[in-house]
Structures are given as C-alpha cells and as structure tokens.
Amino acid sequence: xxMPIVVKDKxxxxxxxxxxxxxxxxxxxxxxxxxxxxxxxxxxCVSACSAGALVYEGMDVTQSGGGVWYLAPGGxxxxxxxxxxxxxxxxxxxxAVVFNENTLPDSGSDLVLVIPGGNARALAAAIQHEKPGAVxxxxxxxxxxxxxxxxxxxxxxxxSGVTSLQPVYGKxxxxxxxxxxxxxxxxxxxxxxxxxLATLQKGALLPVRAxxxxxxxxxxxxxxxxxxxxxxxxxxxxxMPGLEEADIILSGGPAIGREGFELLNAVAQRMGAVVAGSxxxxxxxxxxxxxxxxxxxxxxxxxxxxxxxxxxxSPGHNAAITLARTVVAVSDRADTNLAASxxxxxxxxxxxxxxxxxxx
Amino acid sequence: xxxxxxxKPAWEVFDTYFSSSRGEIDTSAATRQLPVAxxxxxxxxxxxxxxxxxxxxxxxxxxxxxxxxxxxVGATRLVRIESESPHAYTMDPLVVSRVLAELLKSIGPEMVxxxxxxxxxxxxxxxxxxxxxxxxxxLPRCVRLSRDGDxxxxxxxxxxxxxxxxxxxxxxxxxxxxxxxxxxPSPLGIRRAIKAPLEVVRIDAQRSEVDIRATGTNEWKGRAxxxxxxxxxxxxxxxxxxxxxxxxx
Numbered sequence: 348x349x350m351p352i353v354v355k356d357k358x359x360x361x362x363x364x365x366x367x368x369x370x371x372x373x374x375x376x377x378x379x380x381x382x383x384x385x386x387x388x389x390x391x392c393v394s395a396c397s398a399g400a401l402v403y404e405g406m407d408v409t410q411s412g413g414g415v416w417y418l419a420p421g422g423x424x425x426x427x428x429x430x431x432x433x434x435x436x437x438x439x440x441x442x443a444v445v446f447n448e449n450t451l452p453d454s455g456s457d458l459v460l461v462i463p464g465g466n467a468r469a470l471a472a473a474i475q476h477e478k479p480g481a482v483x484x485x486x487x488x489x490x491x492x493x494x495x496x497x498x499x500x501x502x503x504x505x506x507s508g509v510t511s512l513q514p515v516y517g518k519x520x521x522x523x524x525x526x527x528x529x530x531x532x533x534x535x536x537x538x539x540x541x542x543x544l545a546t547l548q549k550g551a552l553l554p555v556r557a558x559x560x561x562x563x564x565x566x567x568x569x570x571x572x573x574x575x576x577x578x579x580x581x582x583x584x585x586x587m588p589g590l591e592e593a594d595i596i597l598s599g600g601p602a603i604g605r606e607g608f609e610l611l612n613a614v615a616q617r618m619g620a621v622v623a624g625s626x627x628x629x630x631x632x633x634x635x636x637x638x639x640x641x642x643x644x645x646x647x648x649x650x651x652x653x654x655x656x657x658x659x660x661s662p663g664h665n666a667a668i669t670l671a672r673t674v675v676a677v678s679d680r681a682d683t684n685l686a687a688s689x690x691x692x693x694x695x696x697x698x699x700x701x702x703x704x705x706x707x
Numbered sequence: 708x709x710x711x712x713x714x715k716p717a718w719e720v721f722d723t724y725f726s727s728s729r730g731e732i733d734t735s736a737a738t739r740q741l742p743v744a745x746x747x748x749x750x751x752x753x754x755x756x757x758x759x760x761x762x763x764x765x766x767x768x769x770x771x772x773x774x775x776x777x778x779x780v781g782a783t784r785l786v787r788i789e790s791e792s793p794h795a796y797t798m799d800p801l802v803v804s805r806v807l808a809e810l811l812k813s814i815g816p817e818m819v820x821x822x823x824x825x826x827x828x829x830x831x832x833x834x835x836x837x838x839x840x841x842x843x844x845x846l847p848r849c850v851r852l853s854r855d856g857d858x859x860x861x862x863x864x865x866x867x868x869x870x871x872x873x874x875x876x877x878x879x880x881x882x883x884x885x886x887x888x889x890x891x892p893s894p895l896g897i898r899r900a901i902k903a904p905l906e907v908v909r910i911d912a913q914r915s916e917v918d919i920r921a922t923g924t925n926e927w928k929g930r931a932x933x934x935x936x937x938x939x940x941x942x943x944x945x946x947x948x949x950x951x952x953x954x955x956x
Contacts, residue, residue, distance in 0.1 A: 363812070367842055391842055397809070467839055488865045492835045492847050495800070499836035504801055504917055507830040510954075522920060528720045529826050532732055532924050539916040550954035575844035579872035586864050586885065595956070618956070619867070647721055652955040673955045674930060675946065681934060690931045691949060693942045703939040707947060 350386050351393050355379050357400035364392035364401055369573050391468075391573065393500075413477040414439035416460070418484035418493070422450045425485040428553035429512060430456070433481060433521065436514040442479070444470075451564055459564040466574040467496035473567050474501060479542050481521060483512075486546035494544045503540045510550040521545075529591065530649035531670055549651065587621055590638065595620035595652045596671075598640050601631045602657035602679075603697055608633050610701045611656060617705060625658045642666035657697050660685025677701075708876075710757040711816040712749050712782060713807055713833070714764040715825045716773040717742045725924035732922060739766075741776040744822030746889035748882040749781045752820050755854045759783050761814060765790060765806055771905060778900035779892035785905045786810070790912045799915040800828065804836035806912050811841060817876045818859075823848050823883045831881070838879035846874060848883040 360378030372386040380392075380400065393401045415437070417430035427443065434441035434457075443456040446465025462473045470493065474482065482497070484490035491507050498505035511524040515537060522537045523545060590596060597620045599611050608622070615622045624634040626641040640648065641663040649670035656677045658664060665688055668674060676689035677700050686692045693700055722737035752760050762782035764774050774785045790806055811819060819841075824831035838845035846852075850869075851862040857876040862869055864883050892900070935945045950956045 395840075395842070397805075488848060491831055492845060495830075495832035495835035496839035496845065498801060498832070499804055499839035502801070504799070505830070505832055505836075507832055525830075527827055527829060527922075528718070528723060528732065529829065531720060531723070532725055532922055534919060535921040535923075537918040537920055539918055549956070552954075575838075575842065575874065575878075577844050577846065577872055577874040579870050582862065582869040582871050584869040586867055586869055588867065589884070592884075652950065673950065673953055675950075687932070688930050690933065691946055692932065692934045693946065694934070694936075695939055695942065699939040700942060703943040706940075707943055 350382060351401045353380055353382065354400045354402060357398050359398050359400070361398070363395045363397065367391050367395040387570065387573070413479040414442055414457075416442050416444050416474075416479045416482045417456070418482070418490055419443040419445050419452045419456075419459075420450065420465075420490070422452045423485070424452045424456075424555050425552055426483045426547055427452070427456060428555040429547055429551060430481075430483050431555075432553050433483075433512070433514055437480060439480065444473075444482075445564075448564065448566070461564050461566040462569060463566065464569065464574075467493055467500060468574045469569050470497045471500040472569050474542060476567065476569070481541075481543040481545070484546050485552065486548045491546050494546060498544045501542075501544075503542060503544060504538045506536070506538070506543070506545040508548050509545045510548050512545065512547065512551045523551075526649075529670075530672075590621060590623055590640070590648050591646065593621035593623075593648070593650050595654075596623050596640070596648060596650045597621070597654050597656070598623040598625065598658060599628055599633070599656045600625045600658035601627045601633065603628075603701075605633060607656065607698060607701070610698065610705070614701055614704045620652075620654075625655075625664050626661070640664055640667050655685055655689075656701065658685055659683045660688070708755065708757045708818070709759050709761065709814065709816045710752045710755060710818045710820070711761045711763055711811060711814060712745060712752055712777065712820040713811075713837075714741060714745045714762055714766075714773060714777055715822065715827075715833075716740065716764065716766050716770045717826045720826050725922075727924075730922065739770045739773055741773050741780075742822050742825065743889055744824075744882045744884050744886075745777070745820075746780055747884065747886045748820035748822060748880070749777060750890050751849070751852050751880070751882060751886065752818065753781045754852070755818060757818070761786060761816065763807065763810060763814075764788065765803065774905060775900045775903065776892075778903040779896040780890055781896070785903055786814075787905055787907050789907050789909045799917045800830050800832035800836055802912050802915045804833050804840060806910050807833065808837050808840040809910055810908060811837065817857075817878075819843065819877075819879045821879065821881045823881045834879055834881035841877070841879070843877045843879045844874040846872075846878050846880045849880050850883050850886040852880065 358379045365373045372383045415430045415434040417426035430441040440457040443452045443459045506523045509523045524535045597615045623638045623640045629639040651672045653671035654675040674689045675691045676685045677693045681694045716739035718737045723734050726733045760782045761784045762777035763786045765788040821834035846861045848863045853860050860873045862871045935942045
C-alpha cells in the first residue's frame with residue numbers, strides 16, 4: 348500500500364487526523380495537513396477525515412473490478428454459492444477470503460486471498476487495493492461486526508441479515524431484501540455505493556457448487572494494521588437465546604411428557620434450536636414461564652422455523668406464532684387446530700419422529 | 708471518566724401494522740420506548756463509576772420522553788441530536804453512525820454504550836461502525852463488564868457461545884439483552900428526570916445512499932398444509948428436503 352495523499356482543496360484544517368494519528372506523522376502547516384515519512388500507512392487518518400481530504404491514490408472503490416469476495420473464516424464456504432452466482436451474473440471471479448493460510452477452503456472459488464491480520468482495517472485496506480464489487484459472509488455475530496466496521500472505514504453501505512440478493516442488471520450493484528421490525532416486515536433496498544458489503548441469512552445462501560480452486564492462494568501484501576487490541580477466550584459455556592431472538596424453535600405440549608422434553612432438548616442441540624412449550628406444558632412444570640409460546644404473554648415470535656410436537660393449537664398459541672416463516676405440526680392425529688394452520692403436518696408416534704430427527 | 712449511552716427509541720413493534728394501500732408501515736398506534744438493552748447499558752455504565760453518564764439520542768422532539776426515561780434510571784446529562792431525519796425504519800446505519808461519531812468526538816467519552824440491535828432496523832451495525840470511526844476497541848454483545856483503571860474486562864455472547872476477555876479504554880460496548888433485568892426508576896430518579904435539562908445539538912447528516920425500493924409484510928397469509936406420510940424416518944427425510952428448499956434450515 349502507498350501512503351495516503353492530501354487533497355489540499357478539501358482540507359479544512361480541522362486537525363481530526365492529527366489527533367488520531369498513532370505515529371505523530373501528521374501536522375498542520377498553514378491550516379493544511381502534511382504527512383511525514385514516519386507514516387506507517389495504518390489508514391486511521393483516512394477514516395477520521397470527514398472532509399475527504401485524505402485518500403489513497405488510485406483507490407476508487409466505486410470502480411469495482413475484483414469480482415465477488417466471500418469471507419471463509421476457518422475454511423467455511425457457506426457463502427460461496429451466492430458469491431459464485433453473483434460473480435457469474437457480473438462475469439467476474441469469485442474469491443474466498445481467509446485470514447490465515449492454515450484455514451484454506453478446499454472448493455467453491457476461483458481463487459483464495461489471504462489477508463494477514465483479519466481485522467477490519469486490514470480487510471478495508473485489501474478492499475481498497477483489490478476493489479471487489481461485493482463482499483459477502485454468512486450472517487454470524489463475528490462476520491457482522493467485521494463487515495460493519497469495514498463498511499464504516501470505507502464509508503460504504505452494509506446490509507446485515509439479508510434474506511435475498513439479486514444483481515441489478517446494467518450496474519455493478521445488488522438489490523437485497525432484509526427483515527425489519529423483528530421480522531414482521533421486510534424492506535427491499537438497492538445499494539448506490541460499491542462495494543456492497545452484506546451478511547446473508549439462510550434464504551440468501553445458495554447451494555455451493557463443488558469446484559476446485561484453480562490457483563494457489565494469494566497472500567495480499569497488506570502491512571500489519573494498527574487496530575485496538577481485544578483479548579478473547581471462550582469460556583466453554585453455551586447460551587440459549589431467548590425465544591424472541593431464536594431462528595428455530597422446537598416446542599412441546601404436555602402430551603410428550605418429561606422424557607419427551609429431554610429428547611426435544613437433544614434434538615434442539617443438534618439443530619441449533621431453542622426449546623419452548625405451550626401454556627399447558629409450562630403449567631405442568633416442564634419448562635420455565637419465559638419459554639411459553641402463548642399470546643397471553645404479550646409476545647409473538649418470528650422464527651424462520653417453528654416445529655410443534657404434540658400441541659393441539661389453542662387460539663393463544665396459534666396467535667403467538669403467526670409470524671413464523673414455516674410451521675410444522677407433529678402430532679398423533681391430523682385434525683388438530685394447529686394442523687389446520689401449519690405448512691407441514693407429520694402424524695404418527697411423536698417420540699419415534701423425534702428419534703428419527705435426532706438420527707438425521 | 709465520561710461515559711455515553713446511545714439510545715435508539717424503539718417502536719412497540721406489535722402495535723404497528725402494514726398499510727398495503729400506502730405500501731408502508733403504519734406506526735400511528737404505536738409508542739416509542741427506551742429499549743431494554745439501552746436500559747441495561749445505563750445500569751452497566753453506572754457500575755463503571757463514571758463522573759458523568761451522557762444519554763445521547765437522534766430523535767424527534769416528540770420522543771424526548773425516551774431521554775427522560777434514561778435520566779430516571781441514571782443518565783446525568785441528556786443530549787438530543789436534531790437533524791434531517793430519514794424515515795424511521797429506513798434508517799441507514801452508516802448515516803446514523805456518522806452523526807453519532809461526530810457528536811461523540813466532541814464529547815470525548817472513554818466508554819460508549821449501545822443496545823445490541825434495535826427491534827426496527829435490527830442490523831446491529833451502528834455500535835461496531837461507531838467503534839471503527841472513533842478508533843475505539845469494540846466489545847460486542849456484552850453481558851458482564853468490570854473496570855480496573857483503564858482495563859475493561861468483559862463477558863459477551865457470540866453465536867451462542869460465551870466469550871470473555873479484556874481491552875484498554877477507550878471502548879465501545881454493545882449490550883446484549885441477556886445482561887439481566889434492568890433496574891426500575893426510583894421516585895427520586897423520576898422527579899430528577901422531569902426537571903433534567905435537555906441539550907439539543909444540530910448535526911447535518913450525509914445523504915443516505917441506500918435506495919429503498921419497497922417494503923412489505925411477512926405476516927402469515929395462509930399455510931401450505933401439506934401432509935407428509937410414511938414411516939417416521941421417511942417423514943423426517945421428506946420434511947428435511949422441504950425445509951431445505953424453503954431455506955428454513
């Protein structure tokens with residue numbers, strides 16, 4: 348990377364860049380910033396400058412040329428299918444981005460880019476250098492934080508939790524759909540700036556086509572970026588999200604009994620789901636009150652998948668799940684209230700169906 | 708030490724409805740509240756022994772009561788940002804972050820608290836964006852926090868796992884609702900909040916580059932009611948295939 352350059356006409360002499368420079372490489376001369384040789388190209392000043400007076404030469408992110416990138420931390424290729432689709436539509440390449448040479452994905456991309464450091468500053472510098480048209484990632488906490496910070500440094504739009512993504516023909520842009528108001532509504536938006544940074548939910552993650560990467564991984568020459576240090580370690584504890592945040596809810600009625608709830612917990616752990624219950628199941632003491640699915644609590648839930656085991660479907664229960672994207676009723680009979688308003692109905696021995704789910 | 712808590716007043720989501728004739732979300736029957744995560748943010752901020760807790764919000768004068776709610780639970784200074792406000796639910800996190808970062812630069816806090824994500828936009832991007840713009844360390848989705856001098860120790864949630872760690876001030880903290888139950892305001896706090904002075908700061912927002920094409924509702928319109936038949940294993944196989952096709956798993 349080269350040193351930032353000063354666009355003298357735009358510099359208003361505010362001194363914001365001078366204050367943030369960790370290397371004391373900037374000073375104001377006649378109310379215009381100057382950069383000394385001690386500059387280590389960390390880029391902090393570029394993002395601090397609200398006047399746009401500090402830029403990297405020849406790095407216009409609106410001229411996207413480097414194809415579609417997808418983040419593949421740990422070799423994970425979940426977003427590869429969507430990146431490939433978009434790259435094919437734009438006639439460009441799909442590249443996997445990793446932060447460590449030891450975690451290379453084995454398929455799904457034309458090339459693999461290694462960005463040492465793996466923080467937002469390093470990713471932003473790599474994007475400025477290579478100019479991809481879009482950077483995609485699966486919608487996870489870590490990727491969301493990383494792309495949001497990268498978007499802020501680049502002053503470009505970021506879309507999180509995207510459920511659908513389509514190219515805009517004639518433009519290197521995309522139209523995305525994302526949920527708002529706890530998933531009750533959606534908004535369809537088009538990015539006007541490039542590159543497009545987005546994290547993708549399940550609906551927007553297309554199947555990955557098996558294809559071998561044809562080139563050796565390319566390690567981008569990005570100097571170690573100065574970035575606030577945060578030490579982290581896993582505590583080994585797991586957290587079950589509240590029902591409002593849950594993406595998949597498995598819910599039981601009193602008929603499945605205590606053993607049924609134990610089995611349900613095992614299935615939920617396997618599916619990454621949250622366990623809940625009907626009002627009757629909570630009243631029977633199988634679950635704490637905060638796990639109750641009933642409109643009388645004043646709460647309604649909007650998971651992408653709700654599977655009810657042995658729940659007949661009282662009006663209160665059914666009202667609480669009207670926002671669920673897909674409802675599955677598992678029962679020993681097909682004439683329940685819930686079955687009348689479910690997407691899929693499975694009838695038979697509930698325990699045997701749970702056990703079959705556990706084996707899947 | 709100066710601490711800021713950034714507040715996004717949140718609509719009571721289930722009091723809103725989609726007006727198909729106007730093609731927009733009707734919030735006329737809904738009220739705006741101080742969200743739980745922001746209330747927990749004020750509680751955590753109070754535990755950091757700050758000299759001042761500044762509650763900051765970019766909101767209309769009509770929603771000023773939300774800032775007063777913040778004063779009732781511990782904020783000692785209230786600042787309302789006045790700007791050309793985009794439509795509430797189209798809020799662009801980049802635009803919001805720029806405006807907040809500009810104000811925060813002038814206040815100069817050592818800790819900035821945000822709610823993890825708002826019920827409306829739900830992008831969870833403003834806290835991380837502001838951290839990047841200010842060059843502060845980001846401690847996302849915190850459930851526990853303590854401070855010893857300029858060393859902040861935290862526990863946070865990440866995709867269902869608990870992570871613990873530390874960072875040096877200055878930091879941006881986003882607070883997860885699992886951080887606990889927020890404190891209720893005391894009668895004294897409520898009296899103080901009613902009389903608290905409220906500063907209004909005008910900041911010009913940059914124009915959003917997000918072009919809203921349409922909004923719609925995900926409300927249930929009728930289900931497929933497809934009966935899957937066979938042995939338990941066969942039914943589960945069929946269900947799995949259907950759910951995959953719908954993008955539900």
